[in-house]
Amino acid sequence: MFETALRAIVEETAGGIAAVLMGYDGIAIEQYSQPREGVELQLIAVEYANVLKEIKKTVEILNIGRMEEVSIKTSNFFVVIYTLTDEYFVALTLERDGNFGKGRYLLRREAPRLLQALT
């Protein structure tokens, strides 16, 4: 159930590398990734959770609404994080020159399916 949605997100996004459904506690529920060397998904997941917790706190301090989406572009990768509930989120990692817009669209498209499976 989870895997179908995660695979769709990764495979339909040009440059998609991996998608992970996880909790803010840093524990992944499910993940799907293209075969690729040198990407330590578990480490990345925990760090995602940490940084997202920090952003969530900031958004609350600033009182600028509920955090929905965070994207981080580095010289090597693009990471798009989409919040599902107060406990869970889904993160997509893609190549720097991957289709960021398509990735965001797919995260939104698959969110209801992931949410339904979660609850």
Add this chain to the structure above:
Amino acid sequence: MFETALRAIVEETAGGIAAVLMGYDGIAIEQYSQPREGVELQLIAVEYANVLKEIKKTVEILNIGRMEEVSIKTSNFFVVIYTLTDEYFVALTLERDGNFGKGRYLLRREAPRLLQALT
């Protein structure tokens, strides 16, 4: 010099609210904002710096390259942050339904001008 670039970023982005050029220490060099009630720019600036420092640290831990751009979407606002140097970045806040793509483009377009004025 700074103000011309910041104003261009805000005014040419549909839904643009404010742009601020600042250091990771949370001290703003220059800012430009549309007249608007209830937005505490100084507080926002400090919090931006904090969250960005956290993301920067994470990107370094994960060894996924140099942080270039971060965007945060909440139920009320869109924030796009573009790194200029190891010390300075520029942040654009726009309405949630503002033109995010245009904002990112303008940040990139004005970055060399801001960089030149910084150094």
